[in-house]
Amino acid sequence: MKKILFIATIESHILNFHIPFIEYFYNKGYEVHVAAKLGNRQDELKDLNVVCHDVNFSRSPYSLSNIRALNQLIKTMRENKFSLVHVHTPVGAFLGRLAAKITNTKPVLYTAHGFHFYKGAPLKNWLIYYTMEKIAAHWTDGFITMNEEDFNIAKKFNLRRKDAVFYVHGVGLDIEKYSINDEERRKKLREELGFSDNDILLLTVAEINTNKNHKQIIDTIKILKDYSSIYYLIVGTGEEEEKLKNYVLLNNLEERIKFLGYRRDISEILNAIDIFILTSLREGLPRAIMEAMAAGKPIIATNVRGNRDLVRDGVNGYLVPVNDIEATAKAITKLAENTTLRTKMGEEGRRIIQDYDIKKVLREMDEIYSLYL
Incomplete structure (x- = not known):
């Protein structure tokens, strides 16, 4: 053989x-x-x-x-x-x-x-x-x-x-696996996680390490004090996990930022959230962004190789500079305040991801x- x-x-x-x-x-x-x-x-x-x-x-x-x-x-x-x-x-x-x-x-x-x-x-x-x-x-x-x-x-x-x-x-990517778009399942999972329909949920799915740079998003949430309905979910584990959790506690953000650990129900979580965000320092071609695009979610990502192969700025999401908190906050608030824009960008992402x-x-x-x- x-x-x-x-x-x-x-x-x-x-x-x-x-x-x-x-x-x-x-x-x-x-x-x-x-x-x-x-x-x-x-x-x-x-x-x-x-x-x-x-x-x-x-x-x-x-x-x-x-x-x-x-x-x-x-x-x-x-x-x-x-x-x-x-x-x-x-x-x-x-x-x-x-x-x-x-x-x-x-x-x-x-x-x-x-x-x-x-x-x-x-x-x-x-x-x-x-x-x-x-x-x-x-x-x-x-x-x-x-x-x-x-x-x-x-x-x-x-x-x-x-x-x-x-x-x-x-x-x-098995695109169909992530194309759930089920309102009942979305509502049920949000309730299980402790959120209402009116809350805006951001999500990162990634190993918790220095390269994935979750801190950029945490620092952004810190300055969005007037947007108390915006929450940030982190799926994943890694070597920087305890350090990151301590940083969240130090900044009194434990009510706004939730660590969900390792999960196998990524497609269900993507169905339940509103915006996907990944602020890596370096990427090849991030599968997590591809999954979020298949789920019809708008993307916010750092303007680095790999991310910009998937995200067309202003079309299916926004590209922001690495560690630029102001630009990240601006992108989040644009999407958080505009349901129509989120839907439109999500649809564009679904169209782009067909090639993958x-x-x-x-x-x-x-x-x-x-x-x-």
Whole structure:
């Protein structure tokens, strides 16, 4: 049986973004392998009939544990003859391509979900991650990008094959899953969360870390004292969670800002809220915004790569500068005060997101995979 190997630093990346592609290969008769740092969700991978390889990856490129991870990948590739290796995430992708070079495993595809070097990034990101990508490009047969900035950068790399840089519409989205638009369910969930029909609910769905920059929104809520009916919901967990909760308490905003933790009912929550907001410092192509667009919600997002591939300023939402509290407040109040505008922008978002439907993305990826298999 022919074998395919997916590599990512952590198992959640595979489960969050690549299940449709695992099923694509499984339905074609391939044996699908996954190499990642396994955790408490590995049973979900096994339920997909995946052969799992626990690799001692660290997300930090400085960690010595990645030497062990490289040796584990080399061993896996020598023990299995893979028809194709598809690598993801910066560290996993670099080590995966290096292991493939050492074992002469070909072809190798790489999907960049958002380079860690970008316009305005710290110099160290360019020194480390740009150098890693430039070196590993020589061991890459196909380079897949999902935003315009990354696509233009990738075209400058020297790949093992010529004309092998591709642009696809993200990892795909099951648009119908998020197109609920049910007033009864909306009202019921709002009541469960403690809100009325007249309240304006903002939502961020994201890991709570420095990059996602929730603080920009919290600081904005702080200055919107005259808008007591505007509330901010945070879905997600992460390393900055306790720090952020303490910041909310310190600013006496616990009545206005609610932490909902990890949730599996994102489509239901999107149906219940009014405005989606994401103020990241850096993005690749944020799935959370895509989901909110599919749910017909207007978007407020920082004007960074990835966000601006999805949000057309003044059309389906507003783009605001990073850490610009005044601009963020202005965007929120514009939408909070105008139900018609929210509806119109939500409809525009639904129209734009059709290009990112999983069926279309699977067709795009099928064309790419067919070039290498």
